[in-house]
Amino acid sequence: MNRIHLRIRRQTGFAYIAAVVLLVVVAGLAVALLRLTATQQATVNQALLGARASLAARGGVEWAFNVLGTQCQPAPTSTTLTQFQAESGFQVTITCSYSTYFEGERIRLPGPGGDPEQVADPLAKRIYRISAVACNGGGASCPEQGAAAAAADYVERARVATVCVVMDPSNTLIPCET
Template sequence: MSRPRPQSGFAYIAAIVFLVVIAGIAVALLQLTTTQQTTVNQALLGARAGLAARAGIEWVYEDLGSRCAQTGTITDLGDFVNDAGFHVRVTCSYRVYLEGEQLDASGALEAVVKHIYRIESVACNRNGPGACPDDASVPRPDYVERKRVATVCMTANNNNNNPFCN
């Protein structure tokens, strides 16, 4: 009578299952790392685009009278491309309002003239020449666009040496 052989080979199956599980975890971690890095890059580009759009508003605000002389003025700021890597387009418009009355220096009543300026700045990291926003670049995974709008109210008659509205 022959003796039954002891069972063997279970360790090989367990080792293969263990290696498959470890490989699956490694692939999942690699994909998670790639996704996380893409998210961080998008957040960084978004912050830089927001600052470039804000710089466009500040550029207009420095010399509001001459840079927003005509309503609907559109300016592409080419210098920003070299400095920040973003194209910036600034649009400025204004409206004139007459509001109430005040006494002038001679004691006569005069209308308060107010200029309401609306400054809109759009920054994007498009490729090549053209305007911001760039609809053709939207499908790119690294395309970022930010828009900032500011409103400024100034009086035309500079009451009490304060050009801003009360």
């Protein structure tokens, strides 16, 4: 009778080991799901910040188109838009420059009815290059350098646009013909 009682004790001890193994496996799954959720949230946050940075850079390009003739110089000039940071949390740095090209040749045209010759100058065209960089760092301008750029939530997007314009006699910018 003693033997039967011992066998029953050994069988109940096995259930405790199985329960502990089951608890360890369930705890491991819970930790894995928690990490997966945290990674997924970080990915969604980065995508949202990236979209907002892209829109801020686009807004910077549109702002530059608005002030194209007054603030853009032949040598690259940089402007930082701080008003964007209050609205969107992104700072935008715009670099604008232009080059002048001449289309055609200088030619002499005969005047009508024996008048003196007229001179046709080549058409002067300006090609503007506008670059806008938006970032959510706290530095003086974008792109950030150093520790701010290494932060996990740092996002930076750039947009570049070019436009061709012709100056008419009244110094008004007119888009080049295509």
